[in-house]
Amino acid sequence: MKxxxxxxxxxxxxGAVIAVLFALNFLLPDYHHGVLARVMVLAVFAMGYNLLFxxxxxxxxxxAMFFAAGLYxxxxxxVHLEWSALSSFGTGIAAGALLALAVSxxxxxxxxxAFMIVTMMFAQVAYLLTLYFGEWTxxxxxxxxxxxxxxxxxxxxxxxxxxxxTRYMTALVLFSAVLLATLAIVRSGFGRVLVAIRxxxxxxxxxxFDVFANKLAAVTLSGxxxxxxxxxxxxxxxxxxxxxxxxxxxxxxxxxxLLGGAATTLGPLxxxxxxxYLVDASGPLLEQYLPGWxxxxxxxxxxxxxxxxxxxxxxxxxxxxxxxxKWLP
Amino acid sequence: MAFGPHLLLAALEGLxxxxxxxxxxxxxxxxxxxxxxxxxxxxxxxxxxxxxxxWVASLVGGHPAVGFLAALVISPLIVGVIAxxxxxxxxxxxxxxxxxxxxxxxxxxxxxQQAALSLYGPEARPVPPPFNYRILLPxxxxxxYKLSVVxxxxxxxxxxWYVLAKTRIGLVMRATQYDRETAQAFGIPVGQVYAxxxxxxxxLAAVAAVLIVPISQAHYLMGHDPLLLSxxxxxxxxxxxxxxxxxxxxxxxMADGIISVFFSPTLAKIIxxxxxxxxxxxxxxxxxxxxxx
Numbered sequence: 001m002k003x004x005x006x007x008x009x010x011x012x013x014x015g016a017v018i019a020v021l022f023a024l025n026f027l028l029p030d031y032h033h034g035v036l037a038r039v040m041v042l043a044v045f046a047m048g049y050n051l052l053f054x055x056x057x058x059x060x061x062x063x064a065m066f067f068a069a070g071l072y073x074x075x076x077x078x079v080h081l082e083w084s085a086l087s088s089f090g091t092g093i094a095a096g097a098l099l100a101l102a103v104s105x106x107x108x109x110x111x112x113x114a115f116m117i118v119t120m121m122f123a124q125v126a127y128l129l130t131l132y133f134g135e136w137t138x139x140x141x142x143x144x145x146x147x148x149x150x151x152x153x154x155x156x157x158x159x160x161x162x163x164x165x166t167r168y169m170t171a172l173v174l175f176s177a178v179l180l181a182t183l184a185i186v187r188s189g190f191g192r193v194l195v196a197i198r199x200x201x202x203x204x205x206x207x208x209f210d211v212f213a214n215k216l217a218a219v220t221l222s223g224x225x226x227x228x229x230x231x232x233x234x235x236x237x238x239x240x241x242x243x244x245x246x247x248x249x250x251x252x253x254x255x256x257x258l259l260g261g262a263a264t265t266l267g268p269l270x271x272x273x274x275x276x277y278l279v280d281a282s283g284p285l286l287e288q289y290l291p292g293w294x295x296x297x298x299x300x301x302x303x304x305x306x307x308x309x310x311x312x313x314x315x316x317x318x319x320x321x322x323x324x325x326k327w328l329p
Numbered sequence: 330m331a332f333g334p335h336l337l338l339a340a341l342e343g344l345x346x347x348x349x350x351x352x353x354x355x356x357x358x359x360x361x362x363x364x365x366x367x368x369x370x371x372x373x374x375x376x377x378x379x380x381x382x383x384w385v386a387s388l389v390g391g392h393p394a395v396g397f398l399a400a401l402v403i404s405p406l407i408v409g410v411i412a413x414x415x416x417x418x419x420x421x422x423x424x425x426x427x428x429x430x431x432x433x434x435x436x437x438x439x440x441x442q443q444a445a446l447s448l449y450g451p452e453a454r455p456v457p458p459p460f461n462y463r464i465l466l467p468x469x470x471x472x473x474y475k476l477s478v479v480x481x482x483x484x485x486x487x488x489x490w491y492v493l494a495k496t497r498i499g500l501v502m503r504a505t506q507y508d509r510e511t512a513q514a515f516g517i518p519v520g521q522v523y524a525x526x527x528x529x530x531x532x533l534a535a536v537a538a539v540l541i542v543p544i545s546q547a548h549y550l551m552g553h554d555p556l557l558l559s560x561x562x563x564x565x566x567x568x569x570x571x572x573x574x575x576x577x578x579x580x581x582x583m584a585d586g587i588i589s590v591f592f593s594p595t596l597a598k599i600i601x602x603x604x605x606x607x608x609x610x611x612x613x614x615x616x617x618x619x620x621x622x
Contacts, residue, residue, distance in 0.1 A: 113431070114613055128599045132595045296443065298443055299440060302443060309432045309436070
């Protein structure tokens with residue numbers, strides 16, 4: 001009998017996605033090439049969020065703080081201490097992981113609605129802190145990382161991160177690493193425990209698993225991945241501003257994951273990609289047909305959120321998995 | 330000005346903030362208490378109340394008091410209808426799952442904000458107060474209107490308490506809150522009660538906004554601070570407890586008034602938000618609330 005769940009198929013699918021993204025580097029016109037680099041970095045942010053929201057079933061409304069921790073964890077040492085890009089990437093991830101560990105030690109004492117509000121409030125504190133320490137962070141105006149600093153010096157190799165191709169490839173390397181790591185996690189024993197917690201926390205505890213420790217690991221890992229996205233964003237695009245710490249950037253990953261499909265490995269990429277082009281394309285259209293209405297992307301975000309929870313709660317890949325492709329991870 | 334009068338002025342300002350905050354937070358608390366729905370769009374109903382008040386007052390000519398009184402009646406009614414429709418069209422179809430409703434109300438927040446920006450514009454506009462009377466204290470003059478806001482809020486709070494505790498409407502609401510299924514079995518139209526509660530919560534926010542709009546202007550982004558403060562009040566006061574909500578609103582409003590006179594507002598917000606998050610972590614039933622059943 002042919003096994004229903006061949007382990008090779010997901011690997012081939014994910015390899016194919018990465019190969020297509022690699023090929024697109026040579027095919028895309030300049031504008032879309034730049035967009036896709038950005039989308040891949042934001043998709044890493046969404047994948048980090050998905051690990052917690054999709055697989056563990058914890059709805060956080062404060063993930064902007066982890067993205068911002070990575071963003072500032074990398075940008076502050078680069079601007080003020082003139083550290084190299086690579087070591088700043090490290091401090092960015094460390095900042096995000098530590099913050100996630102500290103926040104989760106407190107926030108995981110709560111469940112359900114209280115967890116959402118507590119994470120939202122901690123993120124609000126983080127946002128206000130970026131404004132309060134405006135002398136170093138330059139608040140809303142933001143930090144600009146000087147071009148000469150944005151390169152990676154390896155022995156015998158110097159990568160200039162301001163060139164579009166290197167930037168795209170760096171984003172792709174990070175994206176592929178996190179995508180394959182997510183795939184490995186959700187297929188591992190740890191990943192299955194997380195799903196078990198989402199489905200029935202009490203029963204998981206009864207079976208002898210340490211629910212708190214597993215959740216703690218999930219939040220910290222999710223925070224570290226989001227911080228990696230933030231740090232990469234700062235280094236590749238040379239900018240860190242307080243907007244990225246605002247509540248809006250806690251809502252966006254939720255929207256991306258809901259749209260692409262929660263608890264699917266490729267859903268975050270699809271969600272970010274669609275949302276980016278939806279906002280991008282609707283801007284001029286709305287301007288053309290409804291001039292003077294001052295419609296912004298936030299209105300589209302609002303309508304999408306309501307429509308998604310009402311009519312399409314499983315998202316694109318969630319629905320595809322339910323109807324047609326049962327083996328989709 | 331000496332320290333004493335300065336403190337008195339700060340306390341008076343704090344009292345006005347408390348009064349309006351108590352009304353707004355009561356709306357949020359009621360919706361959470363009965364429906365178990367965290368309404369993130371609550372601040373936008375407040376904003377709508379103020380914006381519609383400006384619209385009504387600018388349509389009605391004559392003495393400012395006429396326009397203001399018209400706004401005080403019409404604005405909450407319109408907001409109530411919008412909230413009722415939103416509940417029936419969106420929240421009711423989500424069978425009140427906590428995750429789905431919070432996502433939906435976030436969506437509503439952006440939709441209402443965007444609609445206000447499109448239809449009302451980015452300007453901040455004032456509504457003239459119904460009367461201009463300054464109460465002369467020995468140290469400074471104080472707006473009589475501001476004090477009347479405190480009195481009006483107190484009366485509205487009493488009225489809400491009366492409706493909840495003494496009337497049949499309140500009885501039906503409490504029955505739904507205690508046990509939804511048994512209430513349904515006794516012939517209570519639970520769906521309509523939920524929609525009514527959601528509308529009532531939004532109307533309380535709208536009334537608060539109409540009262541405050543002659544003091545601070547109507548603006549499409551004005552819903553953010555009331556939302557955050559209401560969250561703080563409801564959490565400190567205990568989710569779904571009316572008395573706790575009022576006590577906490579007075580405490581938070583006074584603290585906000587006094588702290589922002591003497592300290593940096595950003596630092597005050599940071600400390601307040603952090604403290605509230607910790608209250609929610611270590612004492613989820615609130616400082617005044619009872620333990621959850």
